[in-house]
Amino acid sequence: MVPGDENRKVNLNADLTTDVNASGHSLEVNWDIGSHTLTSISAYRDWSQNSRGDNDQLPVDVLGFIQGGKSKQDQYTQELRLTSPAEQFISYVAGLYYFDQTVDRKFDRSFDISGTDRTEAIADFTVDSLNYAAFGEAVTHFSERWRLVTGLRWTHDELKFDFERTGSTLGANPQPYFKRDTDESKWTGKVALEWNVSDDAMTYVSYAQGYKGPAFNVGFGSTPDNTDPVDPETSHAYELGLKSTWFENRLVFNVAVFHTKFDDFQASASEFTPKLDENGNPVDENGDGFDDGVFSFVLANVGKVETQGVEIDFTALPVENLTLSGGMAYIDAQIKQFEGAGCTFGQSFRGVGYKGQTTCDDSPATQDLGGGDLPATPEWKFTLAASYLIPLQSMPFDLEINGNYRYQDKVQFLIEQDIYTTEDDYGILDLSLVALDHADHYTVTLFTKNVFDEWYVNSINAFADTFTPNGYGHNVPRYAERTFGIEARYRW
Numbered sequence: 001m002v003p004g005d006e007n008r009k010v011n012l013n014a015d016l017t018t019d020v021n022a023s024g025h026s027l028e029v030n031w032d033i034g035s036h037t038l039t040s041i042s043a044y045r046d047w048s049q050n051s052r053g054d055n056d057q058l059p060v061d062v063l064g065f066i067q068g069g070k071s072k073q074d075q076y077t078q079e080l081r082l083t084s085p086a087e088q089f090i091s092y093v094a095g096l097y098y099f100d101q102t103v104d105r106k107f108d109r110s111f112d113i114s115g116t117d118r119t120e121a122i123a124d125f126t127v128d129s130l131n132y133a134a135f136g137e138a139v140t141h142f143s144e145r146w147r148l149v150t151g152l153r154w155t156h157d158e159l160k161f162d163f164e165r166t167g168s169t170l171g172a173n174p175q176p177y178f179k180r181d182t183d184e185s186k187w188t189g190k191v192a193l194e195w196n197v198s199d200d201a202m203t204y205v206s207y208a209q210g211y212k213g214p215a216f217n218v219g220f221g222s223t224p225d226n227t228d229p230v231d232p233e234t235s236h237a238y239e240l241g242l243k244s245t246w247f248e249n250r251l252v253f254n255v256a257v258f259h260t261k262f263d264d265f266q267a268s269a270s271e272f273t274p275k276l277d278e279n280g281n282p283v284d285e286n287g288d289g290f291d292d293g294v295f296s297f298v299l300a301n302v303g304k305v306e307t308q309g310v311e312i313d314f315t316a317l318p319v320e321n322l323t324l325s326g327g328m329a330y331i332d333a334q335i336k337q338f339e340g341a342g343c344t345f346g347q348s349f350r351g352v353g354y355k356g357q358t359t360c361d362d363s364p365a366t367q368d369l370g371g372g373d374l375p376a377t378p379e380w381k382f383t384l385a386a387s388y389l390i391p392l393q394s395m396p397f398d399l400e401i402n403g404n405y406r407y408q409d410k411v412q413f414l415i416e417q418d419i420y421t422t423e424d425d426y427g428i429l430d431l432s433l434v435a436l437d438h439a440d441h442y443t444v445t446l447f448t449k450n451v452f453d454e455w456y457v458n459s460i461n462a463f464a465d466t467f468t469p470n471g472y473g474h475n476v477p478r479y480a481e482r483t484f485g486i487e488a489r490y491r492w
Contacts, residue, residue: 006455008476013061014054022047039081048072056467063170063466064112067220075101094136101129107220111170121167121174123220130158131213137190144196149206151190157213158183159229163222175223182229186211201244210235212266217298231264231301252315258308265305265335267375267415269298269342302415303337305374321391326384333374335415341369344418346462349470354417372417378425380409389436400434413460420472421460428454428479445487453482 001011026043052068081095103126110120137151160181168174192206212233217226241256313327343360347353351361359367383406390399407427414421432447457480463471 003471007474008481011059012054012057013059016053018049018051018053020047020049033082035085037083039079039083041077041079041081043077044075046072046074057463057471057473058467061112064110064115064118065467067107067109069105069107072104073101075099088141090138090140092136092138095134097131097133097135099129099131103127103129105218109169109172109220113170119167119169121165121169121172121220123163123165123175123222125161125163125218125222127161127216127218128159132156146196147194149190149192149194151208153188154185155188155211155213156183156185157232159214159216161216161218161227163218163227165220165222172221178224180216180224180227180229182214182216184214184232186232186234200246200249201242203242204240206237206239206241208237208239210237210260215266215299219298230266230299233262233264233266233301235260235262250317253312254314255310255312257310260307262305262307263303265302266299267302269300269302269415300341302335302341302369303339305334306336307331307333307374307377309333321389323387324385326382328383329381331377331379331381333377335369335372335374338369338372338415340366342416343367344414344416344421344462345464346420346470346472347416347418349465367416369415369417372415373412375413375415376411378409378411380407380425382407396439397435397437400436402430402432402434404430414462418462421462423457423460426454426456428452428456440491442488442490447485447487449479449483449485450481456480 001007001009022045024043024045026041028042029040031038049071050069052066055067056062056065076099078098079095081093083093084091105126106122106124108120108122110118112118133153133155135151135153137149140148140150142148158181160179162177162179163175164177165172165175188209188211190206190208192204192208194202194204196202210233214232215230217230237258237260239256239258241254243254245252309329309331311327311329313325315323315325317323343353343365347360347367348365351358353360353365353367354369354372357367359365383404385404386402388401390401392398405427407425409425410422412422428449429451430447430449431451432445434446435444437443456477457474458477460472460474463473
């Protein structure tokens with residue numbers, strides 16, 4: 001097999017298996033209390049996964065490396081919300097929110113360098129997350145055209161985990177049981193001024209604060225020394241926008257200009273935790289030229305990040321039975337400050353990081369990502385969709401012809417700004433013909449995905465130097481090639 005930018009083939013010597021089970025239930029109840037409405041939303045979800053695969057990504061075993069694990073998650077949420085009548089001078093909504101989640105994880109990793117002496121270690125850990133909040137939003141109607149929207153939320157997070165690693169294998173010694181916890185509270189607010197320019201157009205300006213709670217990086221290589229909590233992420237967002245309808249509601253047109261500043265932005269990044277001797281120096285027990293240790297992807301505080309741009313969307317009915325919709329987004333998302341960031345495996349192998357930095361050849365390998373792009377954030381995105389309904393009075397169904405085109409600019413997938421983890425711009429066209437039952441019971445759809453057979457991927461990662469020096473792999477989505485199909489749905 002020859003690797004390439006548009007490669008769809010793999011050459012592995014082990015099966016790739018992932019078994020997932022998930023279920024969810026929710027209940028919404030509304031009570032009328034005088035002129036107010038009390039709403040209760042209760043929800044429960046559970047999820048489990050058992051996975052094992054070819055971890056070295058090669059057609060032969062390297063160091064006899066095997067790893068896999070089981071995960072289980074349960075979560076419960078409850079929201080209570082009181083809503084006032086909308087017509088009064090000050091209308092409002094106030095409520096309480098509760099979230100409780102438990103994640104159990106068992107992960108095993110083993111090596112057999114000689115082929116006759118397998119060593120194994122098993123990490124067993126549980127993470128509990130508790131989040132509750134009180135919130136309220138009020139709309140003051142100064143006149144028929146002017147409104148002031150104010151909101152306030154108090155959020156409290158409690159996070160804890162316990163961890164134990166038994167056994168011993170390459171780069172991982174036993175870790176006696178330990179546990180850690182953290183908690184944070186934060187007030188956030190919002191204020192917006194809305195003005196009805198006319199009966200068909202409203203403009204607004206708003207300021208809102210954002211908050212994302214703390215986190216722990218708990219994984220196979222966890223120790224009491226490398227599990228300090230990740231700080232909460234906060235943001236300040238400013239927005240100016242217009243929402244409007246035109247031509248007797250035959251055109252809806254909206255536009256928004258925004259600027260957001262993030263502090264302690266949380267993002268996934270690569271990290272190598274070296275194995276140290278009693279003097280604190282890295283060790284290379286097997287003499288392969290690489291420091292022993294554990295590679296992992298961790299959640300880290302980037303530092304300061306800014307995003308700004310403009311978003312436009314529209315829906316139009318130019319003629320009877322024809323609907324057009326679409327949008328455009330320009331987003332400038334940059335890392336303003338992130339010193340001491342990690343390097344990808346490929347950057348470390350080449351010794352060259354973002355903008356030619358040579359510090360990726362150091363131990364530990366770090367770089368300054370100031371001025372880099374936020375991952376998975378293309379600068380330009382466009383969408384355009386058309387739907388035309390053909391009534392068939394003599395048939396039990398109508399026909400609908402649909403077309404959808406989407407385009408996005410080039411994108412960087414990893415925060416480390418590796419030059420080999422970027423995707424070029426691409427555009428995808430989908431077409432479909434749908435039979436719609438007059439009684440609204442069934443639909444039958446003939447579809448073509450990716451009509452022009454445009455190649456694209458949804459992620460690119462660098463492989464560990466131990467297995468594939470300077471190697472990369474990409475994940476190919478289901479519709480990265482032209483696909484034909486039929487779909488039938490029935491509603492009772």
